[in-house]
Amino acid sequence: MNKYKILVVDDEESIHLLYKEELEEEGYEVHSAMSGEDALKAFDAQEPDLVILDINMPGMDGIEVLRQMKQKKPRVPVILSSAYPEYKQDLASWASDDYIVKSFNLDDLKSSVRRNLTK
Secondary structure, three states: OOOOEEEEEOOOHHHHHHHHHHHHHOOOEEEEEOOHHHHHHHHHHHOOOEEEEEOOOOOOOHHHHHHHHHHHOOOOOEEEEEOOHHHHHOHHHHHOOEEEEOOOOOHHHHHHHHHHHOO
16 A cells, blocks of 8 residues: 655654654654745655644744645645644635644544545
């Protein structure tokens, strides 16, 4: 079976480790980027099937990264991930395919990943 590739973009190392461990257990191939700039390079190089993208990052924020990714490959699902639920009301975040509030319980994230990869 061909593994789905997921790109996790977050400036927090602990999130990378948590998401990588949990998503690899589900059978996904997980790649990481720590900044918006690195995310765009990895998006081109890795050609992920899905992106999990933090909004609040230094430098280029997740909304700008989302915009550029959707311009390049509109069919690749992007799940915005933030510790702040109020971003969900931001019209710019509506371009994403889903919105998840960060939590140590990854059930919502995992079900969103499954749902968006089987669309």
